[in-house]
Amino acid sequence: MAPAYKLTYFNGRGLAETSRYLLKYGGIDFEDVRVEHADWPQLKDKTPFGQLPVLEHNGKKAGQSIAVARYLGKLVKLAGKDDWENLEIDAVVDTINDLRLKIMVIRFEKDEEKKKAMTETALKETVPYYLTRLEAIVQKNKGYLALGKLTWADLYFVSMSPTFDTFTGEDVFAKYPNLKALRDKVDALPAIKKWIEERPKSEF
Amino acid sequence: MAPAYKLTYFNGRGLAETSRYLLKYGGIDFEDVRVEHADWPQLKDKTPFGQLPVLEHNGKKAGQSIAVARYLGKLVKLAGKDDWENLEIDAVVDTINDLRLKIMVIRFEKDEEKKKAMTETALKETVPYYLTRLEAIVQKNKGYLALGKLTWADLYFVSMSPTFDTFTGEDVFAKYPNLKALRDKVDALPAIKKWIEERPKSEF
Incomplete structure (x- = not known):
């Protein structure tokens, strides 16, 4: 079948x-x-x-x-138990997607000079702004992005995380131990x- | 209280x-x-x-x-009755949001020459591409964007529709009678x- x-x-x-x-x-x-x-x-x-x-x-x-x-x-069965819990998952997923879109815009920029300036701003401001806050969320949520347990938001983040690594040209997670631990935990399932x-x- | x-x-x-x-x-x-x-x-x-x-x-x-x-x-009570129905609603909402984001990028472009070229492409290609398909969806869905009945996708679309009007500088819905009828129907609730x-x- x-x-x-x-x-x-x-x-x-x-x-x-x-x-x-x-x-x-x-x-x-x-x-x-x-x-x-x-x-x-x-x-x-x-x-x-x-x-x-x-x-x-x-x-x-x-x-x-x-x-x-x-x-x-x-x-x-990686969703919330009620509508508000699902809202919490959805909100963090959309936030990570916002960061992804901000990075993708730079990837598609053809003007090299502009691209360089955008990359610098992203590395100095945008990426740290988001990842610092996501790091804090994971820290207070028992190692997960939402609800203090594994949800599809974690699988979304980890499956998309190479985008952030590739963009920054380094292991961006080295600076964010809780995000790194989350990635390692999901990839070890x-x-x-x-x-x-x-x-x-x-x-x- | x-x-x-x-x-x-x-x-x-x-x-x-x-x-x-x-x-x-x-x-x-x-x-x-x-x-x-x-x-x-x-x-x-x-x-x-x-x-x-x-x-x-x-x-x-x-x-x-x-x-x-x-x-x-x-x-x-403007959601679907099961997870697949909610997927259908979510997909059309995210598609409309894609169009919105493509328009917002143009609004925020500061280089006037580039902005002009982007606007022309959007008006000739992007906006018609999306709205033609949304028009066809509404036509086959009994006048709604999903499930053949009123859902929160319709309220999303209609509440966001001024973005498309303002951007095109005209009543963009004049060309899309089913979308126009949907807008008028929602705003008349x-x-x-x-x-x-x-x-x-x-x-x-």
């Missing part, structure tokens, strides 16, 4: 890796479809808004990486550890 | 208006706190990530406008109509 879930993305970690972490964490069988860039133009118009990832289940499709991760977080070992190698 | 909910934002519609629409729609009493820009520096450090809006309830605080709107959407009449006037 075909797996109940099909996750389609490019051949990389990128915006699909959180969902792969969640599916692996939950032991849920899924089809990990990876589209080569040469095949993308033909597929693009068949996606809801010309974007990947797309999750398929029971003949239905849905896009938007964070929305999909939230759905899967509930599926694998048996199902995640196995996935990291067996997943296709890719640059991003 | 003080209202159970307190929503703090600047003195404008902006990122708080969706939550105000939802609270008004649900007939939920709330404190509509509006911070003047002169008072913001003192308050900034008391917010989770130096940002507004912040929702307070039962002595707890949470930020991130879309996360807060999702919570309130559930509170006022008795509680929303009353709110629009009585809310403080502001530019944004």
